[in-house]
Amino acid sequence: MMRTIWLAVTPLTLAAASPAIAQSAQPNAMMLAQAQDRCMTTIAVRASRSSTDNEAIYDEAVKACQALQEQxxxxxxxxxxxxxxxxxxxxLDDQAKPNFLNMLQRIRADRAARGAQQ
Known part of the structure; x- marks a missing residue:
């Protein structure tokens, strides 16, 4: 008898919980800022391996991360x-480029330090 009651209640419990699980929360500004920062950092790391043109790397990152910037x-x-x-x-706009260029310097300095250790 106890087993039958549990089985009868379980579908109702799951049905009540399903809408909360199915809904996805919209990312807030902080989450989007972190995602946009990660996007820019990823481009900086990748592009700085083959290019020393900071302006071109910055332009590439801005273009690649434009959708996140708009969000x-x-x-x-x-x-x-x-x-x-x-x-x-x-x-944020005023600080974007100077922060990006500083990040490029740190990436290159870190690479040089790791290269010297090997």
Whole structure:
């Protein structure tokens, strides 16, 4: 008898839980910023193996990560008040290239240090 009741309740429990599992949460601004940063970093690591042209590497990364950048801007605008969102986006845009170029220097320095150790 106990077994029959458990089996009868289980499908109802699973049915009630299914909508929560089936729904996927939209990524928030922080998640998108991290994804966009990883995208830019991946391009920097790969492209810096064969090129020393920082501007070309930056342009390649911007182009490759454009969709994430657009999603990030949209998320920031939806999560923050308008003035704060625009200030944040301006700050991110202003810091993007200098941060990227610094990252390229660190990548190359790390490669050189690992090469010298081998």
């Amino acid at each position: 990030l801007a949209s998320a920031v605008r939806s999560e923050y008040p308008p003035q704060q969102a625009e200030e944040l986006l301006t700050m």
